Amino acid sequence: MDGKAVVAISDRNRCNNRPMKTETSLVLPALDPAAVPSRTTSIYPTEELRALTVGRSKQALGDALGLQTFGVNLVRLEPGAMSALRHWHTRQDEFVYVLEGEIALVTEAGEQCLRSGQCAGFPAGKADGHHLVNRGNGVAVYLEVGDRLPGDRAHYSDADLEARATRGGYGFFHKDGMPY
């Protein structure tokens, strides 16, 4: 450990110096999400399916921090946007925590409204398709966490779609097993 580097970090951004937030520049293992690129793309296999995710953007915080065993995304939904098509995972546990706005959580049982500071969790293997929809007029922001156990599949409740985890990411299939 280089003594000079220690001083540099300590001087720049100690809590008790209280610099303006815009003046701080975090270094790993700390991270300001503002420094993480945002993606609006979808991995769904058809243009029609990808169109359903318009208005959704994700920042991969976990990847930016070098985490491997689980992913953490900061997700922003514009009014009318959805998290994903309604689905459930066979191996992956999922967690969401609402940071801003209101989000409708849709499951087989109906809808519930998650507000800032509320959360939801989807244990692997529970066959209850879920997704989040921003039905409000303002932006909604949430954190999503999912593990990366091998062999996961996602079953989609309202589409002829199944996702299967591979080393390179998810591959998509019709429900009869035919690949897209």
Add this chain to the structure above:
Amino acid sequence: MDGKAVVAISDRNRCNNRPMKTETSLVLPALDPAAVPSRTTSIYPTEELRALTVGRSKQALGDALGLQTFGVNLVRLEPGAMSALRHWHTRQDEFVYVLEGEIALVTEAGEQCLRSGQCAGFPAGKADGHHLVNRGNGVAVYLEVGDRLPGDRAHYSDADLEARATRGGYGFFHKDGMPY
């Protein structure tokens, strides 16, 4: 699926009904952290070590949601309190996201101040002991996420302490291998 149950959930808590927050009652897979018990206990093996975690409380959101492959805690630090003794994990990836207040992140390189909306991540195996300290006058609140891979060990930077994961939780040892 019982049709009546669907209506009950939908009527009670749709986003567009906008009931008072106090009137809502989320049901799994949704969860209001206010419904989750808070613990202030520590698993450290001595009274002296446990005393270092005074002012810290945790709500196990992930457990309450039935998640198994990773844990999610909502942690509250009173002024002066710390997250844990400074440590790093051999197998477990860790993530923290600040929700309220300011928190000093202490690592080998020094201190950085994490504010609301900022985060940090600690990849498994990176031998850089870290902890969070509330050096301010107000409460600090953050989310912490950690996976649950078997075989994890935690090495403590500033104490004669090592934790080893077992089926029943962590066991504690001196650095020479002697159990506490």
